[in-house]
Amino acid sequence: MSRGVFVTGTDTAVGKTVAACALLHALRARGVRVAPMKPVAAGALGHDGVLANEDSLALMRAAGWERADLDDVTPVLLREAMAPHIAAYREGRRITLEPVREAFVESLGVRIHVVEWGDPDAEPLLCCHGFWDHARSFAVLGPLLAERYRVIALDARGHGDSDRADAYSWGAHIRDIVAVAAWIGRPLHLIGHSMGGGQVIDTAIALPDQVRRVVNIDGFGPPPISADEEARTAERFTGYLEQRRAVAQRPDWRPYDRLEQLIERRKAQNPRLSAEWLRYFVFHAARQADDGWRWKADPLLGQGFGPWRPDWIEHAYARLQQPLLAVTGSEQDTWGPLPEGILGPRLARVPRLTRATVAGAGHFVHMERPRETAALLRDWLEA
Amino acid sequence: MRLRHARIELELHELSHRDGPALLLLHALGGSAADWGELPAAWPGRVLGLDFCGHGGSAHMRGGAYSPELLAGDADAALAEIGPAALAGAGIGAYVALLLAGGRPDLVSAALLLPGRGLAGGGPLPNWERSIAFALDPARHPPLPPDCDPQCSLLDADPRPPDYAAHFARAARRLLLLEDDTPRQPWWEAVGADVHSTVLSGTLVDAFTALATEP
Numbered sequence: 001m002s003r004g005v006f007v008t009g010t011d012t013a014v015g016k017t018v019a020a021c022a023l024l025h026a027l028r029a030r031g032v033r034v035a036p037m038k039p040v041a042a043g044a045l046g047h048d049g050v051l052a053n054e055d056s057l058a059l060m061r062a063a064g065w066e067r068a069d070l071d072d073v074t075p076v077l078l079r080e081a082m083a084p085h086i087a088a089y090r091e092g093r094r095i096t097l098e099p100v101r102e103a104f105v106e107s108l109g110v111r112i113h114v115v116e117w118g119d120p121d122a123e124p125l126l127c128c129h130g131f132w133d134h135a136r137s138f139a140v141l142g143p144l145l146a147e148r149y150r151v152i153a154l155d156a157r158g159h160g161d162s163d164r165a166d167a168y169s170w171g172a173h174i175r176d177i178v179a180v181a182a183w184i185g186r187p188l189h190l191i192g193h194s195m196g197g198g199q200v201i202d203t204a205i206a207l208p209d210q211v212r213r214v215v216n217i218d219g220f221g222p223p224p225i226s227a228d229e230e231a232r233t234a235e236r237f238t239g240y241l242e243q244r245r246a247v248a249q250r251p252d253w254r255p256y257d258r259l260e261q262l263i264e265r266r267k268a269q270n271p272r273l274s275a276e277w278l279r280y281f282v283f284h285a286a287r288q289a290d291d292g293w294r295w296k297a298d299p300l301l302g303q304g305f306g307p308w309r310p311d312w313i314e315h316a317y318a319r320l321q322q323p324l325l326a327v328t329g330s331e332q333d334t335w336g337p338l339p340e341g342i343l344g345p346r347l348a349r350v351p352r353l354t355r356a357t358v359a360g361a362g363h364f365v366h367m368e369r370p371r372e373t374a375a376l377l378r379d380w381l382e383a
Numbered sequence: 384m385r386l387r388h389a390r391i392e393l394e395l396h397e398l399s400h401r402d403g404p405a406l407l408l409l410h411a412l413g414g415s416a417a418d419w420g421e422l423p424a425a426w427p428g429r430v431l432g433l434d435f436c437g438h439g440g441s442a443h444m445r446g447g448a449y450s451p452e453l454l455a456g457d458a459d460a461a462l463a464e465i466g467p468a469a470l471a472g473a474g475i476g477a478y479v480a481l482l483l484a485g486g487r488p489d490l491v492s493a494a495l496l497l498p499g500r501g502l503a504g505g506g507p508l509p510n511w512e513r514s515i516a517f518a519l520d521p522a523r524h525p526p527l528p529p530d531c532d533p534q535c536s537l538l539d540a541d542p543r544p545p546d547y548a549a550h551f552a553r554a555a556r557r558l559l560l561l562e563d564d565t566p567r568q569p570w571w572e573a574v575g576a577d578v579h580s581t582v583l584s585g586t587l588v589d590a591f592t593a594l595a596t597e598p
Contacts, residue, residue, distance in 0.1 A: 108446050108447035108534060109445050109446060109447065110445065110446040157446060163445075163446075165444075165445050165446025165447075165448060166389070166390045166391055166436075166444040166445040166446055166448070167389070167390075167391075167444060167446065167448040167450075167453050168446075168448055169448040169450055169453075171448070171450075171537065172446055172447060172448035175447075230550075231550070233547065233550035233551070234485040234486055234550050234551050234553070234554030235554070237452070237455075237482065237485065237486040237551070238486045238487065240452065240456075240486075241455070241456060241459045241486050241487065244388065244389055244456040244459065244460075245459070245460070245463060247389040247390075300389065300390075304452075305452040306450060306452055306541075306542075307542055307543065307544050307547040308509070308542075312508065312509060315508060315509075316509075
C-alpha cells in the first residue's frame, strides 16, 4: 500500500525542502520505498548542461534517485524564479492558476465555476459575462470593486472552466445564475455584460427579493427581426435540425499550434484591448492539450432554437422591479451599442432606469475602461 | 435500437414490422414508447416508437435544458435512421410533431396531433418565475414518473406563441388534430385554423385510420 505525505509552508525559504529531505532519509532508513515530488517548480539553473531546480535536485538526492528521474520529481519546470502562476503565464504554459478564490456550484448536474475578489463578508456583487467570454472578463473591474464588495464572477455553462452541458438554453443559463445566487445566499447586486446583461435582468425578475440592483453593460438584445426572417421560421428550424445532425461529425474545435493564433482571432473583436490584457483573457479562454490549443467554449453553444423574439425584451423590461443602470460605450462595435432608435424605446419600458455612457469604450466597456466603469458603478450602487 | 442526437443517447423501439409506410410515434410528457399499447397493430406499415431524452430508455440530459425544439431534434435523429414517415404525437409529442412536420416537410408526409400531457405548454409568453419554480422545486407541480428526469417538467412551462406555431403549420404538408373536450391553448387554435389542418373528433383508432388514408 502506498501513502503520501504533503509538506507545505507559509512562505519561501521556511524549510519545506529541508523537512521533506529529512523525511525521505528517515523513511529510507526504515526500509520504506520513497518517491519525492515537487510537481511545479519556478526557478531553474543550468546543472551539467540541463535546466534543473535546486529543490528538485535536493529531493532527488535524498530519495537516492538519478538525474534521469528528475522529470518525475518535477514534471512542470519553469525557468524564472517567481510565483509559479506568474512564471507559467509569462511562458504561455497552462497550470492551475489561483490568483483569487474559486469554487464550483452545482446546477442541474453541471458544475458552474466561480471566481471571487474581495472580503467574503462584504456585500455580494455577482457578475455574468457575455457569449463566448468567461468570468475573467471581470478580472480588472472585479478587483477595483473589491475594496467595498465581494465580487463574484461565474463562468456560464459551456464557457471557461464550467462544465459543458448536453444542450443549452436561455432558461438553463438563468437557472445556473439562480443556483449561484442561492449558493451566495444573501441579498446581492447583479452585473451583466452583453448576453450576461440580458440574463441578469431575467434573473432579477425571477428573484425580486434577493436581487437589489442590476447593472447591464451593453446587453440590450439584438435588433428586431425583419418580417421576412420571421416568415422563414420553419425554414430556419430546418437549418437548426441540420446543425444538430452535423454535431456528431465535429465534437470539438480544431486545435491551434500556438496560443498566439487564438489571440490573433480574438483581437479582431477586441481592437481596443492592450496586448497584455488580450493575452491574459485568451489564455483563460483556451485549453492546451497534446495536439495544441483549443477554445474552452462549447461548440454546441451557438445552437438553439425557440419562439423567443427581440420584441419580448420589452415585456421583460416592464416587469423589472429593481433599479437598473444601463451602460453603453461611445464607440460602435460589431456587437453594439444598438442604434438609439431601438435602444431608447426598449429602455423606456424600465420603471427605474439610469443610463450612462462610457467615453472611448466599445461593446466591451468593463474590459476597455475598467477604471471609469468601476467609478460609475460605485457611485450608482451607493447612491 | 440506439440512436444518437448530438450528445444524447436515445432508444427507438420497433413496434410493428409490416411492409408499408413508416409511422413514428412520439409519446406524451412523462411517457414512453410503451404507452402506445395495441395501436401500432392498426397501422398498415412499419411502426417505430421513440423515447424522448429524459424519458423511458433514453438518456437524461446533462444540464436539464429540455425544450420542444430539442425534442424535435430527437425525433429528427429517428427520421435520419428510418427515412420518410408519418408522425403521431400525444401531448408534448403532438407539439414536437408539429415542429418537425414544419421543419422537415420533405420527410414528414402527415402528422397526427393528439391530446396528452405537455400539450398546453406555458402560454403565449415566457414566464421565468414559473420556469424557475418548475426547475428548482419539481414537487410544486404534478409529478412525473420516477424514471423520467424531473427537469422534463419544464416542458409544461415553455412559451408557445400561436403565430410561432402557425409558421410550422403553414410549412407542413398535412396535419390532423384530434379534439377532445379539454380546453385548447391559443397555439392549437392557430394550427387548427391553417389550410393544411383537419380537425377531427372521435376515437383514437378513427384518427389513425384518417392518418393512414391519403386525402
